[in-house]
Every structure is written in C-alpha cells, then in structure tokens.
Amino acid sequence: MIGASLYFFQEKLLFLPTKLSQDYQYQFNYPFEELFLKTDEDTVINALHFKAENSKGVLLYFHGNAGDLSRWGRITEYFTAMNYDVLVMDYRAYGKSVGPLSESAFYKDGQYCYDYLLKQYSEENITLYGRSLGTGIASYLAAKNNPKQLILETPYYSIEDVAKSRFPIFPVKYLLKYKFPTYKYLPEVSCNISIIHGTDDTIVPYHSGKKLSELDIENLNFITVVGGSHNNLVKFDVYRDAITNILE
Numbered sequence: 151m152i153g154a155s156l157y158f159f160q161e162k163l164l165f166l167p168t169k170l171s172q173d174y175q176y177q178f179n180y181p182f183e184e185l186f187l188k189t190d191e192d193t194v195i196n197a198l199h200f201k202a203e204n205s206k207g208v209l210l211y212f213h214g215n216a217g218d219l220s221r222w223g224r225i226t227e228y229f230t231a232m233n234y235d236v237l238v239m240d241y242r243a244y245g246k247s248v249g250p251l252s253e254s255a256f257y258k259d260g261q262y263c264y265d266y267l268l269k270q271y272s273e274e275n276i277t278l279y280g281r282s283l284g285t286g287i288a289s290y291l292a293a294k295n296n297p298k299q300l301i302l303e304t305p306y307y308s309i310e311d312v313a314k315s316r317f318p319i320f321p322v323k324y325l326l327k328y329k330f331p332t333y334k335y336l337p338e339v340s341c342n343i344s345i346i347h348g349t350d351d352t353i354v355p356y357h358s359g360k361k362l363s364e365l366d367i368e369n370l371n372f373i374t375v376v377g378g379s380h381n382n383l384v385k386f387d388v389y390r391d392a393i394t395n396i397l398e
Contacts, residue, residue: 164283164309164328165251166216167244170196174246178223180230186246187239189262193249197239197263198223200230206397207275207298208235208267210291212260212284218245228384232397234277239263253328260287264295274298277397280305282354282380286330293338301396302345304380306354307333307361336367343370344396346389348378 176184176198185197198219209229213222219240226236241256242249249255267276276297280288285305292300306312308331336343347359356374363372373392375383383389 164215165241165243167241168216168218170218170220170245172246174220176220176223178227180227182223185266187259187262187266189259190249190255193242193255193259194247195239195242195249195259195262196246197237198226200226200236200238202230202233202235204233205235206233207277208237208271209277209279210260210263210267210288210297211236211238212278212280212287213238213240214282214284220245229279229397232394234397235271237263237267253330256287257290260291261294264291264297277301279303282306283330286332286335289332289335289339292341292343293335297341299342299344299396300339301393302332302343302359302362303383304347304351304354305332305345305359305362306330307358311358311361312354333362333365336362336370337365339367339369341369343367344373344392345370346373346375346383346392348375348380348383348386350377351380353380 181201183199185199187195187197189195196219211226219238222238226238229236240247242251273296277299278288278292278297279301281303285302288300288302309328310326313326345359345362347356349356363370375386375388378386
C-alpha cells in the first residue's frame, strides 16, 4: 500500500505549491516587471523580472519545491542587491501559474524563460541558478545552452537517489515518474559549474550532492558548508563568500 501511494501521490510528496489569486499584488524592495508567459496552449507561467540599478548580468533562477513567488521573489532580491537582474518563475500549479505538470514541462518552461532572456541579454551574461528542486532544471538547461555559468544550491544526484535514501525498501526506480537526472546533464555542461551544499541537509542529503563532484568534471567546483542545512546556507560566511567570488 505504501508503494502504491508513492506512485499515485508522488506529485503531492515532491511538489508543495501554494496558490495566489490572479490579482495578488507583489511588493518587493527592487524594481521588477511581472510577466505572464504562455509557454503552451494550456499553460501560463507567472514570472518576475527584477532589474538592478547597475546590472552586471542576469540570473535565471529556478526555485525549490515549496511556496510561490511571494516568497521566492524576496529570496532572489539577494542577487539584485549584488547588481544582478533576476528572472524567477513559478512552476505550473505554483502561485499564479497554471498548466499540467510533467518533467518535460519543467524543462520546456525553463527553456522558454531562457529564450525570453536571450531577446534582452547576450548569452555570455546569463547565469543559471538552481536551488533544490530547481537544480535539475538548471542543469538540463546548462547542458542544452551556453550560459556564462551554472550555480547549484543543495542539488541532488537525481530524484531517484534522494528517494532511495528516504524509502530504501521500495523499488523507487520503477515507481518514480519524475527522474531529474542531474548526473546525466552535468557532464554535458561546458561552462563553469559551482555547487554549494550543507553537511546537515536533511531534505537533499549532502552525500547526494557530493556524488556530483565525483563525476570527474574539470569545470566543477564543489563548496561544502559545514553545519549548513537545506534552507539556511545564506547565513554562513562560506556561502556568502562563495557567491561573491562567483558573481564578482
């Protein structure tokens, strides 16, 4: 019964969206443009495009599996304060975004946002940033495009790898509809890759992210935050110094 539940309810376990009314008014500390991107016939993606005063480039940010842009907009302002524009979208079924979920849909919507930025920025000025769930999407896009760099915060080797650690007695390989095989995409990435992971992460285990550094990729730099958990890396000097060095 538990195995059957894993299969039929895995979307409720993996994705934890909160909804926003379509007339919800965002309020942030930096100028931004709210976007509604029609990526498919039955899909509209809500996104925020923050504008820095003296832009050094743009981050395409893919957020974690919980919440909506009212939360993630505040989180990404950290990078706007560093003089980077930021484009962050809500996935289908999150916030004001609507559309059917599937792994291919995540990739498709991500590519649509990347192409949107290409109309305004040169590709050498686009940084891909993935956090938790978003690391698989960012890695896929980095493998299919030529961004300036890829930054992964608390990434997983694959969703299967994380699921195995959570449910070791079940054949999760055959139960999962969502794979997000980051380990397959990173060897295809030509730009610099920076991975930041905390040793006390109980959501995406440190060992799952650490395995990515064992793929023998020359352009990959793995940064360990001792004592860091899943949602507090920004509180550590190691994280802040690493981000400053990467972006400056």
